[in-house]
């Protein structure tokens with residue numbers, strides 16, 4: 001990154017990436033490997049809790065394409081042998097990764113994973129501004145000026161030709177540009193950590209999923225012996241339940257047949273914390289989006305955690321966005337339409353798969369949660385429009 005001699009707080013770069021999660025850091029690694037000057041802005045210092053621990057075996061070719069697979073395997077993420085689900089009946093179904101062409105998956109220490117990705121981008125000469133937030137973004141046709149503020153209260157101005165929104169579900173840049181979302185549900189995940197009562201207890205490295213009357217549960221063992229236990233339900237159903245009882249989450253956990261019994265030798269370590277997990281696609285029409293602006297990862301599509309594809313999609317879309325920029329810089333052949341139509345196609349396939357998965361559970365016909373998910377060819381239920 002070149003610093004202008006005229007103003008100490010003014011930077012000129014080719015690509016500015018807002019957000020250093022899997023999508024933003026993957027884009028940054030790809031761009032800087034191709035010598036495209038890139039600045040990545042991340043609001044945190046990677047010390048905050050991050051959700052999403054299951055990394056599917058499909059991540060292997062993505063991490064390899066980024067040139068970081070070997071480094072990744074040296075970290076102590078727990079190898080995942082598969083997924084055990086109780087879905088549609090009390091019989092378990094075990095999906096063993098041994099049959100996956102890429103082998104096993106992983107149970108991640110998520111904040112370490114995200115911070116490692118950012119470090120890999122930095123090692124390839126990406127300028128990373130941590131603990132820095134966006135104050136404003138303006139488009140001047142051929143370029144953008146973004147004003148930032150860091151943790152020392154200093155303003156930084158960045159001129160960039162491209163801007164990538166990788167700020168996750170908050171889609172901060174898209175919102176500022178007035179881009180709306182088509183929202184398909186109001187799924188929310190309430191997550192709580194459990195630690196073993198017995199020391200040095202290593203759980204079976206398998207994720208357990210169990211459907212319930214008003215949602216579903218998953219429990220992921222982590223490398224330190226803890227379990228992350230998450231209740232997925234609709235926001236209104238959770239609010240209603242919590243109003244009736246302060247220990248709603250625990251009561252619902254006790255009603256499960258398998259997840260609760262899995263935790264017999266564990267004690268709860270943290271209070272349940274909510275994470276929005278709704279399904280949506282950002283309302284992409286090329287006309288409504290500024291030139292050279294690319295939303296990636298959860299800033300463009302929100303995936304139900306049932307898909308276990310959120311991190312892989314985020315990394316792939318980051319790489320795709322970077323490839324379009326590289327191609328445009330090298331050959332002037334950028335076709336944003338292709339990027340967006342690929343995203344729409346991916347989302348269409350995901351909706352079909354999500355619907356098939358939910359249809360496999362038929363036991364609670366009177367439950368609002370399942371009725372909502374069994375409606376055929378579900379159109380979006382809400383539109384979020386920031387300009388209204």
Ligand SMILES: Cc1cc2nc3c(=O)[nH]c(=O)nc-3n(C[C@H](O)[C@H](O)[C@H](O)COP(=O)(O)OP(=O)(O)OC[C@H]3O[C@@H](n4cnc5c(N)ncnc54)[C@H](O)[C@@H]3O)c2cc1C
Pocket residue numbers: 018019020021022023024041042043044051052053054055056132133134166167168169170172188189190230275276277296297298299303305308309310311312314
């Ligand atoms: C309950 C739940 C469980 C999930 N489980 C899984 C799972 O098991 N497996 C899986 O693959 N996926 C899972 N996911 C989905 C997965 O976590 C996301 O798909 C993935 O994190 C998206 O990556 P991202 O980089 O697009 O966004 P994020 O991971 O959200 O990263 C966004 C980054 O941008 C930064 N940021 C935000 N705003 C600003 C700003 N204004 N300025 C600067 N920086 C900013 C944030 O600090 C963060 O670092 C789960 C999601 C939920 C909600």
